[in-house]
């Protein structure tokens with residue numbers, strides 16, 4: 396497995412990885428996903444095994460202080476082999492930052508605990524309740 400900068404050609408595979416987790420944010424609108432991953436301040440990395448994309452990470456950074464890990468996913472068949480760790484480490488390196496914040500799903504908490512960290516409580520806020528029903 397090697398890590399490369401995300402390019403648009405990776406988008407269908409990235410969408411498949413997200414869809415497999417039941418995550419609609421990228422999968423529901425590929426054109427919006429394309430724009431999102433090309434936005435200023437977004438850094439995205441894919442893990443490639445041969446021709447296959449087996450992992451994806453994206454983050455948002457101001458390049459100075461704040462960085463948020465937005466998406467991290469490894470294909471089910473490729474888990475437990477260090478791909479997730481490599482994606483996080485590569486994300487740190489490419490962003491050139493010392494810290495990043497992440498809203499973790501309960502099932503991934505133990506993965507994040509394997510990194511130097513400080514646990515903080517997080518919330519996802521919605522502009523309105525109606526909007527919330529559409530979001531993951």
Ligand SMILES: CC(C)(COP(=O)(O)OP(=O)(O)OC[C@H]1O[C@@H](n2cnc3c(N)ncnc32)[C@H](O)[C@@H]1OP(=O)(O)O)[C@@H](O)C(=O)NCCC(=O)NCCS
Pocket residue numbers: 416467468469470473474475476477478479480481498499500502503505506507509
């Ligand atoms: C969470 C996820 C990205 C981890 O990727 P991975 O490639 O399996 O993780 P790695 O093999 O790099 O594991 C790194 C370390 O975390 C540990 N780890 C990984 N997943 C774990 C889990 N679910 N529970 C406990 N420990 C875990 C590994 O033992 C390893 O520890 P070590 O470095 O001390 O040996 C992957 O399981 C995944 O994509 N899950 C579904 C999507 C998801 O939940 N993403 C995060 C959303 S917040």
